[in-house]
Amino acid sequence: MIDTLFAALRLLGSFDRTLVDIVWLSLRVSLTAVVLGALIGLPLGAWLAVAEFRGRNLLVVLVNGLMGLPSVVVGVVVYLALSRSGPFGSLGLLFSPGAMVIAQMMLVVPLIAALTRPIVEDAWREYAPELRVMGFSRGQSMQTLIHDCRHSLLVALLAGIGRAMSEVGAVMIVGGNIDHVTRVMTTAIALETSKGDLPLAIALGIVLMAVVLALNAAAFHIRRWAMRRYA
Amino acid sequence: MFPIELAGVGFRPDGQCVLSGIDLQLDGDGISILLGPNGVGKTVLLRMIAGLQPVSEGRLTWGAASRPDEAVAMVFQQPMILRASVLDNAALGMKPLAFGRRERRRRAHEMLERVGLADRAADSARLLSGGERQRLALARAWAVQPRLLLLDEPTASLDPSAVDAVEDIIRGIRTDGCKVLMTTHNLGQATRLADDVIFLADGRVQEHAPARQFFARPRSNAARRFIQAELPWRIRFDE
Ligand SMILES: Nc1ncnc2c1ncn2[C@@H]1O[C@H](COP(=O)(O)OP(=O)(O)OP(=O)(O)O)[C@@H](O)[C@H]1O
Ligand SMILES: [Mg+2]
Numbered sequence: 001m002i003d004t005l006f007a008a009l010r011l012l013g014s015f016d017r018t019l020v021d022i023v024w025l026s027l028r029v030s031l032t033a034v035v036l037g038a039l040i041g042l043p044l045g046a047w048l049a050v051a052e053f054r055g056r057n058l059l060v061v062l063v064n065g066l067m068g069l070p071s072v073v074v075g076v077v078v079y080l081a082l083s084r085s086g087p088f089g090s091l092g093l094l095f096s097p098g099a100m101v102i103a104q105m106m107l108v109v110p111l112i113a114a115l116t117r118p119i120v121e122d123a124w125r126e127y128a129p130e131l132r133v134m135g136f137s138r139g140q141s142m143q144t145l146i147h148d149c150r151h152s153l154l155v156a157l158l159a160g161i162g163r164a165m166s167e168v169g170a171v172m173i174v175g176g177n178i179d180h181v182t183r184v185m186t187t188a189i190a191l192e193t194s195k196g197d198l199p200l201a202i203a204l205g206i207v208l209m210a211v212v213l214a215l216n217a218a219a220f221h222i223r224r225w226a227m228r229r230y231a
Numbered sequence: 232m233f234p235i236e237l238a239g240v241g242f243r244p245d246g247q248c249v250l251s252g253i254d255l256q257l258d259g260d261g262i263s264i265l266l267g268p269n270g271v272g273k274t275v276l277l278r279m280i281a282g283l284q285p286v287s288e289g290r291l292t293w294g295a296a297s298r299p300d301e302a303v304a305m306v307f308q309q310p311m312i313l314r315a316s317v318l319d320n321a322a323l324g325m326k327p328l329a330f331g332r333r334e335r336r337r338r339a340h341e342m343l344e345r346v347g348l349a350d351r352a353a354d355s356a357r358l359l360s361g362g363e364r365q366r367l368a369l370a371r372a373w374a375v376q377p378r379l380l381l382l383d384e385p386t387a388s389l390d391p392s393a394v395d396a397v398e399d400i401i402r403g404i405r406t407d408g409c410k411v412l413m414t415t416h417n418l419g420q421a422t423r424l425a426d427d428v429i430f431l432a433d434g435r436v437q438e439h440a441p442a443r444q445f446f447a448r449p450r451s452n453a454a455r456r457f458i459q460a461e462l463p464w465r466i467r468f469d470e
Contacts (some may be wrong), residue, residue, distance in 0.1 A: 080309075129283050130311045134375075135301045135327040148313045230314040231357040 007199035010047040012206065018180075020199065023207050028182040029171070030164040033104035037164075038157055041109045045116025045156070046142040050124050060117065066110035071103075075173030076102040082174065093177040103170035104146070108160040115156035120145045154219045161215055165208065165230050232295045232300055232378055233259035233410070235280060240289035241434075242275050243419055249275060251434045252430045253289065259378065262401065262411040264442070267431035268457065271416040277381045280412065301327070304377035308384045310368030315342065316357065318352040320367055324375045342370035361388070361442045370401045373407075382413035386420060398424060402420050418458065422446055430454045437458030 011019055048060055064119065082094040082102075093099045098212050123145045168186040175182030177191060185204045189191045192201040235257040242250040250272040257263060257280075265273045278284040279291060282299040293299050304324065312319055322339035330338070343349045346366040351359070359367060365385055372380055385401070386394045394417070401424060405411050415421055422429060425442035432453040438445060448468065449455045455468060 127311045129278070129281075129307070130307060132283060133281050134324045137327065140326060144313070148315070151314070183311075224245060225348045226314070230355050 001025055004198045004202060008202035008206065009201040010212070011199055016200075016203075019203055019207075021180060022183055022188050022204065023211075024210075025097065026165060026183075026186075027186055029100045029184060030104060030161060033101045033164045034108055034157060034160045035162055036101070037108035038112055040105075041112025041156070041160070042146055042153065043142065044109065045113035046120045046146050048113065048117045048137075049120035049145070050128075050138055050141055063110050063117070067114045069107060069110065070169065071107055071167040072169035074103050074106045075170035078106065078170065078174045094174065095178060095182060097175070097182060099174040100171045103174045103231045104164040104167070105172065107167060108164050111163055112156045112160045115159060116146075116214045118152055119149050119152050119156070120219060123149055151189065151203065151223050151230075154222060158219050162212055173199060232296065232302060233257070234294065235379070236290075236292050237279075238290045240279065240286055240291055242272060242279075242284075245286065248434055251288075253436055255429065255436055255439065256262045257408050257410070257412065257417070260405075260408070261426035262405050262413065262424050263427050263429060264425040265412065265414045265429050265431060266418075266421060266457065271431045272434065273431060274383055276307065277383055277412065277414065280379075281381050302376075302378035303381065304372035304375055304379070305381040306365070306368045306372050306383070306385060308387060310364055310371075312356045312364055312367070314355070314357055316352065317348055317354050317356045317367060318357040321348075321352075321370045321374060326370045328375060338374050339370070343367075345403060346370045347371070347396065362389045362396065365389065365393070365397055366400060369397065369404070373400075373404055373409075373464065376407070377409055379410045379412065382411065384414050384416065386417060394420065418446075430457070431458065436457075 042064075048056065048063065048151075054216060079094070080131050081088050081100055082091065083089055084094075093102070120142070124141070127145065127148075128141075131144065136144065166186060168190055171177075171182070171184055172187050172190070175184070176186065177183050177187040183191075189204050191199045192198070192204070235255075237253050237255040239249070240250065240253040240255075249270075253276070265276065267273055275284060279286055279308060280299070281303055283305075313323065318336065318339050320344050322335045325335045325338065340349065343352055346369055348363060348366055348370065351363070356364075356367060369385070373448070382401070386397050389397065398420065401411060401413070413424075422442065425445075428438070428440060428442050428445040429436060429439040430445065430449075430451070430453070432451075437451040437453050438449065445454070446458065449458060
């Protein structure tokens with residue numbers, strides 16, 4: 001047990017090539033998925049907050065429900081869409097990092113939208129009369145509100161990163177866990193553990209947790225700084 | 232947009248009667264002050280004139296138009312202060328207008344100078360005091376060069392010197408040719424600022440008169456009682 005831990009730390013200390021590749025790919029895929037997901041999820045959440053139309057409540061419930069979407073389900077759906085006989089088969093994306101980005105985006109967009117909506121809605125309730133008198137369009141209002149809530153919305157982005165980095169099912173299915181091509185931290189941990197190569201699995205687990213903790217610490221400090229600056 | 236005319240306007244939320252049969256005509260210059268006891272419907276009336284509150288009873292017209300145009304600005308009792316700099320807050324109202332970014336900032340700066348906040352331009356607006364927030368909100372409204380400015384108790388809970396500063400700004404805005412319609416519970420302020428007074432009680436306009444006439448010789452008993460009760464000293468009217 002202790003030996004395994006030391007072996008894991010030795011891998012970390014020596015910047016083991018395999019390990020570094022896996023961590024780097026993980027970060028690239030998940031951060032890309034979150035950035036693209038935020039470009040859709042933030043406006044979607046803000047739009048749900050300020051829009052008035054029949055069926056809005058239904059859509060809100062739907063988006064909230066999709067927050068808990070099982071990642072294997074997303075994996076299967078994206079797999080079917082990207083497989084050779086699927087509608088997007090000709091793109092040749094299956095078993096590539098691109099496929100993993102798409103799958104993670106589908107997990108992250110509803111999460112970010114669902115967390116954004118109530119935050120922006122509170123601000124909208126407070127500011128709507130003034131924005132209306134000033135002649136703001138819905139789009140301008142959404143933009144202003146997202147900007148004004150930016151520090152609270154960090155939490156939504158953080159949740160998105162957490163979800164994207166930690167899920168296994170979807171990337172396993174659409175990426176195929178191919179060594180040096182689509183092997184990310186979670187799929188590598190699952191594989192190495194089942195093979196009995198515990199040091200690599202533990203080393204990856206340590207990195208995964210460190211990354212998540214570091215992001216949370218950064219967000220915490222940004223929020224505290226914002227509190228002080230904007231009261 | 233002028234004259235703004237209200238004919239038989241009423242407001243009855245869930246059966247209770249707040250406003251009924253409001254007839255009022257507002258011309259495009261001077262400062263009109265809405266007076267009346269708490270809950271009489273002053274804020275509701277301002278919101279209607281701003282186009283925020285649908286008029287379900289009676290008729291409200293802005294000149295020939297059936298809705299207010301973009302030359303209306305309103306400052307709420309608790310103005311919206313965004314988590315941004317004072318300058319950005321002052322420039323906010325120009326966002327929907329056809330100004331370039333540089334022009335917006337230039338004008339916002341000019342307005343901050345007029346309200347005495349130019350040295351705070353780069354500060355976070357959320358750190359401003361209540362009086363400074365009111366001045367910022369007035370700068371924001373002024374920057375869009377409105378033809379009609381609606382103010383809901385712009386000096387509630389301000390200290391005397393802040394009240395003085397805000398009143399100076401309001402006079403400046405009128406001098407620029409903007410019509411001001413405001414509410415206040417400060418009768419001293421009403422005597423200092425008002426060109427005409429609109430007195431609401433029991434859901435109706437009891438009196439709409441030039442300020443001098445209203446304070447010297449209020450016609451209705453309700454107005455007399457109101458003035459007597461709100462002044463810190465007792466006065467007796469002739470007649
Ligand atoms: N949307 C609404 N629905 C129901 N009732 C309302 C609504 N808006 C205002 N009222 C009621 O209308 C009445 C008048 O409110 P309003 O805020 O206009 O009073 P006011 O004259 O501004 O009073 P104050 O001097 O205290 O500010 C109040 O009794 C209020 O509860
Ligand atoms: Mg009021």
